[in-house]
Amino acid sequence: MAFNVLIVDDSLPMRSVIKRTIQASGFDVGHFFEASNGVEAMKVLREEWLDLVLTDYNMPDMDGLELIREMKQDELLQNMPAVMITTEGSKERVEKFIEEGATDYIKKPFTPEDVRQKLNRIMGEPEYGEGSLDDSDEGLDF
Amino acid sequence: MEKEVLMTVMKDSISEVLETMFFLPLEYSDAPDPEGLWGLEKDRIVASRLNFSGPFSGYFVFLIPRDLALSITAGFVGRHEEHVSQDQIAGNVKEIINMIAGSTFGNYDDMLV
Numbered sequence: 001m002a003f004n005v006l007i008v009d010d011s012l013p014m015r016s017v018i019k020r021t022i023q024a025s026g027f028d029v030g031h032f033f034e035a036s037n038g039v040e041a042m043k044v045l046r047e048e049w050l051d052l053v054l055t056d057y058n059m060p061d062m063d064g065l066e067l068i069r070e071m072k073q074d075e076l077l078q079n080m081p082a083v084m085i086t087t088e089g090s091k092e093r094v095e096k097f098i099e100e101g102a103t104d105y106i107k108k109p110f111t112p113e114d115v116r117q118k119l120n121r122i123m124g125e126p127e128y129g130e131g132s133l134d135d136s137d138e139g140l141d142f
Numbered sequence: 143m144e145k146e147v148l149m150t151v152m153k154d155s156i157s158e159v160l161e162t163m164f165f166l167p168l169e170y171s172d173a174p175d176p177e178g179l180w181g182l183e184k185d186r187i188v189a190s191r192l193n194f195s196g197p198f199s200g201y202f203v204f205l206i207p208r209d210l211a212l213s214i215t216a217g218f219v220g221r222h223e224e225h226v227s228q229d230q231i232a233g234n235v236k237e238i239i240n241m242i243a244g245s246t247f248g249n250y251d252d253m254l255v
Contacts, residue, residue, distance in 0.1 A: 013234040016219045017163070058240070087244020090251040107248070108241045109162035 002030030003123060004048065008041040008055035008067065009085070018054060018085065018115075025116040027123070038062025042070055045077055052123060054106075057086040057097075065100055072101040081122050085110070148246075151253065155245035159238060164214045182207060188231060190239045194247075202246075204239040211235055 005022065009015045015034050022029060033048055035041035037059040045053070053071070055064040062070075064084050071077040084097045084105040097105050106118050153170060160166040188211045193201045208231075215234040216223045 011233045011237045013215060013219050013230055014237050020220055087241050088248065090248055092251075108244065109159045111162055 002028045003051040004031050004033065005029055006033045006035065006041060006044055006048075006050050006053045006055075008035045008038065008053065008059070008064065010036045010056065010059045012036075014056065021110070021112045021115045022054075022119065024112050025119060027119060038064065038067035038070065041067050045071070045074075045080075050080065052119075053080060053082040054085055055082060057084055057088055065097065065102075068097075068101045083118060083122065147253070148250070151249045152242070152246050155242050155249055158245055158249075159241045163238075163241065164218065166214065188235050190232075190235045192236075192239045192243050194243065202239055202243050204235065204242065206235060206238075 007015045007018050009018065015036075019032050019034075022032075033044050033050065035044050038055070039062045041053070041055065042062070044050070053067075055067055057064040064086070068082050068084070071080060071082055078101075081103040082101065084102045085108060086093075086097070086105060087108045088094065088097075094105055094107075103122055104118055106114060157168050160168055186208045188206050188208050190204045191201055192204075193199075211231050211234070212223050212226060215231045216226045218234055219226065219230055
């Protein structure tokens, strides 16, 4: 099954890295969508069929936490997995993300293995293909 | 916050970010300017500043030679150096300082627990 993934981050390089990390993890992604803040993300979420949201925390206009709150208030979006990708390292802050509805979080800096483990837990084990971390290191050259 | 503790936490965080995300192993030197960074022309340095406030306040400043910033940005976004834009370099440097700051505060919090 191919997953449609929305990556929300105001940093273009970071969106690029997250995308390539997911590809390297071997997940079968149907289509990547991108947004640079929560407002843009909500627009995409209302227009496209998505399976997973990966969002940065600190962003202009609408941050990652506000995005998740908004998703939780929307009947169609409230059960969609939303993972916070953040530099925030304090346990208190991370607990707050989960309390507010984040499915999980990935702490920056992250390794492809960190991302793989989180996505496996949330979306189930992928069927590994040629880009798998288990098969090759070629996909890891950030 | 004791300066020595903060310095240790910052060094760990800088290493963590640059080694994990950019595969740049670091060695610290006690020399004031081991790479001759301060001798570079202004236009050959990329700088970023991040202000913070809260229980304590201040700012982080990150300086990196432009050639190195270009090289690691190219690796980060998966493009050849000639196809990397100034905006991408700036975005990447901002992302680096953001990660270093976040990691520093997170690691410092962990030390206090």
